[in-house]
Every structure is written in structure tokens, then in C-alpha cells.
Amino acid sequence: MENVEKVTNCLQCKFQSNIFRFLSEEELSYVNDMRFEVSFKSGENIFKQGGPLTHIVCITSGMAKVFLEADDHSDIILRLMKPTELIGGPGFRTDNRHHFSAAAIVDTVACFIEVSVFEKLLNDNTRFALEMIAYLNRAHIGLYNKLLTNTHKHMSGRMAGTLLYLSEEVYESNVFETALSRQDLADMSSMTKESAIRVLKEFKDEGILNCYSSHFDIANKEALRKIYKIG
Amino acid sequence: MENVEKVTNCLQCKFQSNIFRFLSEEELSYVNDMRFEVSFKSGENIFKQGGPLTHIVCITSGMAKVFLEADDHSDIILRLMKPTELIGGPGFRTDNRHHFSAAAIVDTVACFIEVSVFEKLLNDNTRFALEMIAYLNRAHIGLYNKLLTNTHKHMSGRMAGTLLYLSEEVYESNVFETALSRQDLADMSSMTKESAIRVLKEFKDEGILNCYSSHFDIANKEALRKIYKIG
DNA sequence: CGCGAGCTTGACGTTGTTCAACTAGAGTGG
DNA sequence: CCACTCTAGTTGAACAACGTCAAGCTCGCG
Numbered sequence: 425m426e427n428v429e430k431v432t433n434c435l436q437c438k439f440q441s442n443i444f445r446f447l448s449e450e451e452l453s454y455v456n457d458m459r460f461e462v463s464f465k466s467g468e469n470i471f472k473q474g475g476p477l478t479h480i481v482c483i484t485s486g487m488a489k490v491f492l493e494a495d496d497h498s499d500i501i502l503r504l505m506k507p508t509e510l511i512g513g514p515g516f517r518t519d520n521r522h523h524f525s526a527a528a529i530v531d532t533v534a535c536f537i538e539v540s541v542f543e544k545l546l547n548d549n550t551r552f553a554l555e556m557i558a559y560l561n562r563a564h565i566g567l568y569n570k571l572l573t574n575t576h577k578h579m580s581g582r583m584a585g586t587l588l589y590l591s592e593e594v595y596e597s598n599v600f601e602t603a604l605s606r607q608d609l610a611d612m613s614s615m616t617k618e619s620a621i622r623v624l625k626e627f628k629d630e631g632i633l634n635c636y637s638s639h640f641d642i643a644n645k646e647a648l649r650k651i652y653k654i655g
Numbered sequence: 656m657e658n659v660e661k662v663t664n665c666l667q668c669k670f671q672s673n674i675f676r677f678l679s680e681e682e683l684s685y686v687n688d689m690r691f692e693v694s695f696k697s698g699e700n701i702f703k704q705g706g707p708l709t710h711i712v713c714i715t716s717g718m719a720k721v722f723l724e725a726d727d728h729s730d731i732i733l734r735l736m737k738p739t740e741l742i743g744g745p746g747f748r749t750d751n752r753h754h755f756s757a758a759a760i761v762d763t764v765a766c767f768i769e770v771s772v773f774e775k776l777l778n779d780n781t782r783f784a785l786e787m788i789a790y791l792n793r794a795h796i797g798l799y800n801k802l803l804t805n806t807h808k809h810m811s812g813r814m815a816g817t818l819l820y821l822s823e824e825v826y827e828s829n830v831f832e833t834a835l836s837r838q839d840l841a842d843m844s845s846m847t848k849e850s851a852i853r854v855l856k857e858f859k860d861e862g863i864l865n866c867y868s869s870h871f872d873i874a875n876k877e878a879l880r881k882i883y884k885i886g
Numbered sequence: 887c888g889c890g891a892g893c894t895t896g897a898c899g900t901t902g903t904t905c906a907a908c909t910a911g912a913g914t915g916g
Numbered sequence: 917c918c919a920c921t922c923t924a925g926t927t928g929a930a931c932a933a934c935g936t937c938a939a940g941c942t943c944g945c946g
Contacts, residue, residue: 492799494807496886514795517788523796546785553784554777557748560791564745565754567798568723574806575845576725579902606925614806616903621926637911637925655727810934837893847935852894868893868943 434459434535442482442508443555451545451552459535464488464528466603470511473525477515479536483507486532487594487603491611492524500574501612503566504529504594510559516542529603574614577655582613583623584652587633591642598642665690665766673713673739674786682776682783690766695719695759697834701742704756708746710767714738717763718825718834722842723755731805732843734797735760735825741790747773760834805845808886813844814854815883818864822873829873 434444434456444452461484464470470481473493483505490511492500502524505511515521516539546553573585586609591598604612610620627633632648634641642648665675665687675683692715695701701712704724714736721742723731733755736742746752747770777784804816817840822829835843841851858864863879865872873879 492803494803495884496807498807500802500806514792514799516792517785518792518796523799543785546788547781550778550781550784553781553788554748554774557777557784557787557791560788560795561745561747561749564791564795564798565749567795567802568745568754571731571798571802571805572723572725574802575731576727576729617924618904618926619902622902625926653726848892849894849936850934853934856894 442510443552443559444508444510446552446555447545447549451549455537455541455545458541459537461533461535464532464534466528466530466532468528470526470528470532470534471522473522475522477513477520477522477539479538480513480516480542481511481526482535482537483509483511484533484535486528486530486534488526488528488532488534489604489608490524490526499611500614501608502570504590506594512560529608577652579613579615579619579623580626580651581653581655582615583609583620583627584648586612587627587640587642588645588648588652590640591645598645600640601638602640603638673741674783674790675739675741677783677786678776678780682780686768686772686776689772690768692764692766695763695765697759697761697763699759701757701759701763701765702753704753706753708744708751708753708770710769711744711747711773712742712757713766713768714740714742715764715766717759717761717765719757719759719763719765720835720839721755721757730842731845732839733801735821737825743791760839804883808883810844810846810850810854811857811882812884812886813846814840814851814858815879817843818858818871818873819876819879819883821871822876829876831871832869833871834869 434452435449444455447455459482462470464486470488471477485507488505488511490502490505492502494500505526511526514523520539546556573582577585589612590602590604591600594600595602606620606624607617609624610617613620613623615623624633624635627648628635630647632642632644632651634643665683666680675686678686690713693701695717701719702708716738719736719742721733721736723733725731736757742757745754751770777787804813808816820843821833821835822831825831826833837851837855838848840855841848844851844854846854855864855866858879859866861878863873863875863882865874
């Protein structure tokens with residue numbers, strides 16, 4: 425494992441908005457020494473639900489979807505991961521297995537950090553441990569929202585939620601190109617691909633959204649927010 | 656706040672199956688000194704979604720339901736809490752608000768522990784912090800299951816899941832009396848009260864379940880498990 | 887005895903899935 | 917340069933699942 429392979433350095437990530445910013449320079453150097461990078465082509469699995477959780481993964485470039493796989497081969501996309509976001513795993517310190525899968529939706533580079541490194545950091549740095557707890561709690565809150573939305577709202581409300589998530593938290597713009605397929609949008613909104621297409625067309629007919637192939641343009645965000653709120 | 660008010664003592668809880676067992680005697684004594692107990696009658700709220708998170712709650716006797724409240728006044732019951740179980744909250748170290756409500760379903764006594772006490776323990780005792788993370792991760796895994804079940808399974812599968820949860824994790828018996836109403840069972844299974852009744856009747860007609868008013872008797876657990884699995 | 891809350895049942899309408907057919911665009915080989 | 921194929925996207929019709937509404941029931945309690 426040559427250092428040359430590393431196209432980035434943890435010390436640069438320090439100022440990004442993730443829990444690594446609570447590590448000392450020394451600790452970050454330690455992480456930097458222990459990690460290694462892997463490149464994934466679009467569509468490739470980064471790790472697989474049910475597989476062993478040996479490393480924590482951090483996206484350095486590209487984008488990945490994190491999703492649950494059901495017995496009937498249908499998926500639920502939990503969220504999208506952008507650079508410097510951490511894909512921990514509920515398997516950490518429980519059963520040491522992955523409870524969801526992650527796959528690159530564009531060409532992606534990810535850092536792999538052994539769980540033992542993580543355990544050491546959590547042991548040595550109390551602040552880091554507390555921030556880890558805060559991070560987990562934020563993820564928890566997100567899941568509550570998803571649960572409420574996906575079980576208590578109608579299709580249009582769920583799709584509105586997905587579009588708002590993409591525009592506000594992922595692409596940070598009302599206009600965006602996405603690598604997500606219609607099936608992916610459906611998996612994010614708990615519906616079939618056909619229903620997703622129908623709802624998108626509805627939004628289009630109402631002048632709320634312009635979309636063509638992978639291009640999306642939210643024309644009336646307030647209307648979308650209202651649809652999301654009402655359900 | 657007289658000590659006399661306390662009908663239990665933390666040192667006795669030490670051997671119960673929660674994360675307090677990773678505290679030293681001294682730390683437990685500290686918790687014991689700082690906590691106070693509150694009694695709730697059946698039906699009363701213990702805390703309320705959206706309210707300030709000032710204390711962590713631990714059930715000492717009775718039982719409580721933890722639930723999300725939606726805008727349209729419908730609820731999702733996340734789980735039931737038995738004695739010595741901790742009701743933390745995702746608001747801890749995030750926005751310091753409750754993200755769900757808790758209500759007693761029978762007469763219940765609960766310990767209230769200030770969040771500052773918790774923060775001190777997490778700061779001082781690394782093992783405790785790591786176990787806290789493990790605890791949060793287990794809760795996370797439970798939520799994934801709920802999300803999969805409630806969005807990808809049909810009514811019978813969801814109700815089967817609820818009955819299995821009650822018999823295996825709550826009452827630990829195939830026969831149980833419950834304080835839960837039909838509406839509560841519905842809120843646990845993401846369906847209407849009427850649908851819950853119809854599914855229960857279906858199970859009854861198929862000889863899988865005997866139920867009358869608050870009395871439940873699972874006659875064929877394997878069949879129930881199969882229904883849950885298939886969806 | 888009568889009242890009220892929770893429970894039960896049936897009829898009906900809506901929502902969303904399934905299935906099958908069709909289209910458009912992107913590679914692939916002749 | 918044109919078939920050919922393959923995949924993603926799209927559409928419509930039939931159907932199943934589930935919620936809504938309204939009515940009637942049961943049982944505990946004043």
C-alpha cells in the first residue's frame with residue numbers, strides 16, 4: 425500500500441463539515457496513515473448489506489447511494505453520500521455487519537478506515553466520541569422523517585420530499601443534472617418506477633417541475649413544499 | 656427533593672440489561688443522587704414531541720409507548736419501553752428537543768436524569784460512551800427493519816411483525832394480556848384501526864391467533880413468522 | 887338503566903401496483 | 917451506414933390493497 429496511491433490527504437478534509445474536524449492534527453495524521461483509497465466505477469457496489477463491517481468508509485469524490493435491500497429484491501434508498509461524508513454503520517460495535525448497501529452512482533473514490541482505528545480515536549478523544557453520538561442522533565432524526573413520510577404520505581408528497589431533498593441537501597440548487605435513474609427516484613420515494621414517472625408527469629403538467637431525461641428544474645418550490653407538507 | 660421519594664435505587668438497576676451496567680459503583684451513586692422519580696397514570700404523557708429535551712428518562716416500573724406524531728394527528732408507535740430501558744433521544748447533543756413523544760400505557764414510574772449528568776458520564780467514562788454508541792446503533796438497526804416492514808410489506812405482514820414483537824420482545828410469551836388498544840396495534844403496524852381489526856380477524860379465522868379483547872394467544876407462531884417474512 | 891368509549895362490520899371509493907405493450911436512445915457488429 | 921439488440925423510460929388498462937364512512941355492537945360504569 426504505497427502512499428503515492430492517495431490522491432487526497434486527511435489534513436485537507438479537516439475543514440469539511442464532518443466529525444473529523446474534532447480530531448487533533450496528530451490524530452488526523454494517524455487516520456491519514458492508516459487509511460487507503462479505492463476507486464469505484466459508476467454502478468459498482470462499495471459494500472454490501474449483510475457483509476462484514478471491517479472498515480468505515482468516507483467518500484472523497486463522486487457520489488454514492490446508501491440503500492436497504494429487501495427480501496423481494498426491491499430497494500429503499502436511505503440517502504446519497506457526497507464527498508467527506510462518512511458512511512459509518514449501525515453494525516459498529518454491535519454485530520460487525522453491514523445493515524445497508526452502498527453503491528457508486530457516478531465514478532467515486534472512497535477512503536477505507538479500519539474500525540479498530542475508529543475505536544482507538546473514540547477511546548482517546550472524548551469530544552470525538554460525543555460528536556459521534558451527535559452524528560448518530562442526527563441520522564436518527566432523518567430516519568424518523570423518512571418513516572413518517574413513507575408511511576403516512578401519498579405518492580405526490582413522497583416524491584415532493586425526494587425532490588426537495590435532492591435540490592436542497594444534495595445538489596444545492598433548483599436546477600440539477602442527476603445520475604439517478606427513474607427507478608432510483610422511485611426507490612427514494614417508496615413507490616414503483618411507473619408511479620414515479622406518473623407523479624413526475626403530474627408535477628410537469630402543473631408547471632411545478634421541468635424535467636427531461638436526467639435534467640431537473642424545480643419551477644415552483646413553494647408548491648412542492650406545500651405538497652410535501654400536506655402529504 | 657427528598658431521598659424518601661425514591662422507591663428504587665440505581666445500584667439495584669446495575670444488573671439489569673442496559674448501558675448503566677458499564678458505570679462504576681461510584682458513578683451509579685452519582686446518578687442515583689442526581690435523578691428523581693415521577694409517577695404517571697395510564698395514558699399520561701411522559702414527554703412530548705417538539706418539547707425541550709432536558710432530561711433522559713429511564714422506566715423503573717410500568718410500560719410506555721414511544722411514538723411519532725404526524726401533522727395529521729396520526730401516530731406511529733416506534734416501540735414499547737419496559738423497566739430499566741432508557742429513553743434517550745436523538746435531540747441529545749443536537750437540537751435539545753424531543754423528536755418523539757412518550758406516554759404511559761399502564762401506571763408507570765420513571766427516573767429523570769439531567770442531560771448534563773449524562774454528558775459528564777460520557778466524558779468521564781469512555782467505555783460508557785462506546786456502549787452508548789452501540790446502543791444507538793442497535794436502535795438504528797431496529798428503525799431500518801421498521802422502515803422495510805412498513806413500506807414494503809402488506810398489512811398482514813406488518814401486523815404479524817407487531818404480534819411477533821409483542822410476544823418475543825415485550826411480553827416474552829405466546830400468551831399475553833396487553834394494555835394496548837386496537838388503535839395502538841394499528842399505530843404499530845402503520846394501518847387504520849379498522850384494517851387492524853380485519854387482519855386480526857383473518858388470523859383468527861386461519862387459526863393462527865386467538866384474541867379476545869385484551870387477551871392474545873399466538874397459536875401458530877411459525878405461520879406468523881412466515882407471513883411476516885413473505886410480507 | 888342509559889351513556890360513552892372502544893370495538894366490529896359492511897359497502898364503497900381511492901390509491902397505487904401489476905402487467906403488457908410500446909418508444910427512444912445508445913452501443914455493436916456486419 | 918444500416919439493422920439489431922439492449923436498456924431505460926413511458927403509457928394505458930385491469931386489478932388489488934387499503935382507507936373512509938356510516939352504522940351497529942359490547943361492555944364497563946355512573
